[in-house]
Amino acid sequence: MLPLKARAQQPTLVGAEYFFNADPGFGNGANIPITSGPDVSFQTQVSTTGLGLGFHRLSVRFLDNIGNWGQVSTRTLWLGRVTALTAVPIVAAEYFFNADPGFGNGTAVAVSSGLTVDFTTVVSTAGLSEGFHRLSFRVRDQNDIWSLIQTRIFWIGRTNPDQISPIVAAEYFINTDPGFGNGTALAVTQGPNPQVEGVINVGDLPRGFHRLSVRFRNQANEWGLVTTKLFFVENEGFTDPALVDFIEYFFDDDDPGLGQAIEIPLDEAASNIDLDELIEVAALEEGEHTISLRIKNNKGLWSIVETREFTVGEPTPGDPPIPDLETLPDLNAECLVDFSALDVPTATAADGSSLTGTTDESIFPISQQGTTTITWTYTDENGLETTQTQNIVIQDITPPTISLPAEIIVEANPGQCFATGVNLGTPITDDNCGVGSVVNNAPSSFAVGLNEVLWTVTDVGGNTAQFLQLVTVQDTQLPVIPEIADLIVNTDEDACSATGVNLTTPSASDNCGISSLTNDAPEVFPLGPTLVTWTAVDPSGNSSTRSFNVIVNDTQNPIIIAPANVTVLIGEDEDVATNVELGTPEMSDNCSIASLTNNAPSEFPLGQNTVIWTIIDG
Missing domain, CATH: 2.60.40 (Immunoglobulin-like)
Incomplete structure (x- = not known):
């Protein structure tokens, strides 16, 4: 079987030939002398003797060292009468729109004489209608020979690029443009993307090359640009479409003649053939071969031969895996x-x-x-x-885990209202891919009371987890009230107590401050000592007391009024008076009378005696 893929070996080219128009068959063309090699470059003169005026096809092909002919390379040429190819200065130029008015009848353009000219000119479009037009230029040399035309298409009118006008008509013409609307009409599906189908009659055309041109008209009655294709009429009778009805092939350029090669059966004749066919190559020797194929249509016309190289045997791998x-x-x-x-x-x-x-x-x-x-x-x-x-x-999508002691209780530093050096514990973390970092927002010192520490663990994939830890700092330190000396005051005048006693506030202190400082002093202090206690309380409720005495002294003397003088009569034979009734003195005190005494003797001698009364308050 013929392998599906083959790779050609590098051949050596040993011969070449050319022919005009019809292919005379391999080896029957005009010989071209060449130097053998894998690549050939040559110049040769080609004889056109016997060819008529007009277009012709010049074809060239090469022969390699194993007898295989290559594909044909063809160029189209024109054979006519020309003057000697001698450089002649250009002396004139002209332009025209659309239809050619004939040599010398266009609008002249001033040029400077020379072998080449480069000029700029203003082209007037006055009188041209809206739509597409063709602007053509040509030059003339001093031998009065005009050049070929250089043509450009341009548009005159107002356009709106945002608006597309629907296509409503189409026409074609062959070779000569009959003018807008004067071509042969084609049926067209209307819209911005028209579809056209039609049979174009070329039966009346002479043999040779022709130009088929098609253009469209939109709803605004504007004609589009012309699309042109070049085609060749070989024989008459091409009006009806041809169908492929026979295919044959042969190997190694051993052409048995038209219709005599190996047939590839067709189910039916068709205008286009697309088939896969297994070609039997078992009878061929191993090595390089060629297979040539041609087709015939239902009008009896044969195509040119298409030839491809292939290898019989173990195929040389040429394609990558x-x-x-x-x-x-x-x-x-x-x-x-x-x-x-x-x-x-x-x-x-x-x-x-x-x-x-x-x-x-x-x-x-x-x-x-x-x-x-x-x-x-x-x-x-x-x-x-x-x-x-x-x-x-x-992509790590699993967050890490973290755990710690949920709450820590510590004491405030001595003399401070905060705690430092708090041991928060070591977090226990875990992650499927590995922990990248563990951080917290713990301060350097924790204030007395409840503190929150937020721990954040981040894994190597950027996923995070957080844990909230509570740190409680307790204040168990008692406030301090310094020693307070006893306070001594006097009773109020004519009173046995003291009021309005000025108790100096002690300078109490605490590591977190004093929230309250109070005492239990009464409004009226009685005579003698009264114990007063100061109580200091800090914000945590810790309290301490300090007591002292407020001593009320009575410095007001009591008042005494002695009884009236007493005169006592005694007998003649007596020289002293006894049992003298002295009376009772009047006395008073702001507090109380503790004692009343006098220095009266038991016997008063004759004469004036003085008795001193003494009163002592309580």
């Missing part, structure tokens, strides 16, 4: 991918063998978060390679 999967799936993981986790892809070589992909294993394991693209390489036994990429996607 083809991956078995068009696209490799992404491999997703949270932490890392080791090479062992990969499904190694495969490919199929040109000879059908299976190949295993290889990649750079040194980059594994891959743990970097994100997408890493690796390249697989498939290499067949001939060194042909194919590469294929695959994405390794590492």
Whole structure:
């Protein structure tokens, strides 16, 4: 069987030939002398003797060292009367719109005489209607020979690029433009993208090259640009479409003649043939061969021969391996991918063998978060390679965990209302891919009371978890009230108590401050000592007391009024008076009378005696 793929060997070119128009067959053209080699460059003179005036086709082909002819390279040429190709100065130029008025009848353009001219001119479009027009230029040399025309298409009118006018008509013409609307009408589906189908009659055209032109008209009655194709009329009778009804082939340029080669059966004649056919090559020797194919239409006309080279035997692999999967799936993981986790892809070589992909294993394991693209390489036994990429996607979506003592209770530093050096404990963290960092917002010192510490753990994938820890700082330190000396005051005048006693506030202190300082002093202090206690309380409720005495002294003397003088009569024979009734003195005190005494003797001698009364208050 003929392999589907073949690779040509580098041939050596040993011969060449040319012919005009019809192909005379391999080896029957005019010989071209060449120097043998893989690449040939030559110049030769081609005789046009016997050719008529008009267009002709010049074809050239080459012969290699194993007898194979190559494909034909063809160029179209014009044969006519021309003057000698001698450089002649250009002396004049003219332009015209649309229809050619004939040599010298266009609008003249002033040029400076020379072998080449470069000029700028203003072209008047006055009198031209809206629509497309053709502007054509040509020059004339001093031998009065006019050049070919250079033509450009341009548009006159107002256009709106945002508005597309629907197509409503189409026409065609051959060779000469009859003017807008004067061509042969074609049926067209209206709209901005028209579809045209039609049969174009070329039966009345003479043999030779012709130009088929088609243009469209929109709803605004504006004609579009012309689309032109060049075609060739070989024989008459081409009005009806031709159908392919016979295909044949032969090997190694051994042409048995038209209709005598090996037939490829067709189900039916058709204008286009697209088929797959197995060609039997078992009878051919191993090595390089050619297969040539031609077709015949239902009018009895044969096509030119198409030839291809192929190899019989073990086919030389010429195509790189083809991956078995068009696209490799992404491999997703949270932490890392080791090479062992990969499904190694495969490919199929040109000879059908299976190949295993290889990649750079040194980059594994891959743990970097994100997408890493690796390249697989498939290499067949001939060194042909194919590469294929695959994405390794590492995306950690599992957050870490963290745990700590939920609450810590500590004492405030001595003499301070805060605690420092607090041991918060060591957090216990865990993560599937690894912990990246653990931080908290703990201050350097914790105030007395309730404090919150927020712990944050972040894993290597950027996922986070948080834990709220409570730190309670207790204040158990008592306030301090310094020693207070006893306070001595006097009773109020004519009173046995003291009021309005000024108790100096003690300078109490505490590590966190004093929230209250009070005492239990009465409004009226009685005579004698009264114990007064100061109580200091800090914000945490700790309290302490300090007591002292307020001593009220009575310094007001009592008042005494002695009884009236007493006169006592005694007998003549007596010289003393006894049992004298002295009376009772009047007395008073702001507090109380403790005692009343006098120094009266038991016997008063004759004469004046003085008795002193003494009163002592309580």
